[in-house]
Amino acid sequence: MSAIWHPFTQHGLDEPIPLVARAEGAALITADGARVIDGISSWWVTTHGHNHPRIMAAIRDQTERLDQVIFAGWTHQPAETVAAGLRALMPAELTRVFFSDSGSTAVEVALKMALGFHAHTGTGRSGLVVMEHSYHGDTIGTMSVGERGVFNAAYAPLLFDVGTIPFPVGDGDNTLTALRRLCRETRPAALIVEPLVLGAGGMRFYPADVLRQMAAICRTHDVLFIADEVMTGWGRTGTLLACEQAGVVPDILCLAKGLTGGSMPLAVTMATEPIYAAHLSTDRARMFFHSSSFTANPLACAAAAANIAIWQDEPVRERIAALAARQSAMIGRLAMLPGVANARTCGTVAAIDVAAADGGYLSDLGPRLLAHFRQADVLLRPLGNTIYVLPPYCLDDDDHARIEAVIGEAVLTL
16 A cells, blocks of 8 residues: 555545556556546646757756756755746746745745835735635645635635635626726725636637736736736647737746756746836845755756747647647537537637536546546546647647547546
């Protein structure tokens, strides 16, 4: 019996936990030799494919040079290369790069940056505004700015209060009206959103124009705009950043998951110069008080540098466009099946709802779907009655067709 306590796993159900021995491209190979198609990029992280040769070579090379060094007051070349690469790829207004080690910590850093900005500039603002159904992570701060419910009910005494705007309906006027009211009445410090796609909240999509107008409202009311692109970044919505589709540059940007191509844990929080300048002083008490022991780990930074190089000199955007087209065609066919509702795509993200089942993360259909996909050697992890496909960009036609067939079987038989 394994001693491991797995995340988001109810061990009391005694569900099988396959042992993965290796991976390549869009497939995982289990210890018993089964080839499993990775339809969710191993929790939305793998972009170019597992064990990408350029990224693996960069990691191997870095192991011969430097494994780890304190990053407080020290630096190293892989981190400098990543920071310069991000400055070249990301909007020019995002001038500063702060390293951390996961999406949750990237968001925690963003929240602290926003509050630090207001504290050091004397605005008196401290409140945060979030969107209904959001998910930003599992640390205390990120749970506080996420949807309250089954994910965090047991930890409610630890969470702080936030203002909430509704998820956009139709043209999003309900959301925009609520945001304007909160900005006028409570003068918050910042709004944090997942641009275009709410991931763990059920793969909910909303229009780019709503994102654009939310950012404009924040500018009008001097509210900082934080974009959590931990999942949506690195091409998932069809563009490098989801914010691009709205013509929006956030004050603070959170990136993780695909930052290393999905190979190693690393995250960054990028900020505009005013955010950085608010902490810049001869007074040591105004420094930004955040770190972790493995901040900007050289091995992870080497992987990230290789990923950035791939984006710079390979046709990644063309691969994304081709996958997005196949995803859209697949969803069009699945939408015609009985029992399918709300078929939708956004770039390389595709999702459907099984209409006959109860909604929500704890839908009884979820475990049955999970077992069906596992038995078919396809890695899909439904969100309750929502089935979504979010694959690596290297997924080929045959594997994509297999994913579609397995989903169709599930919809018609479960």
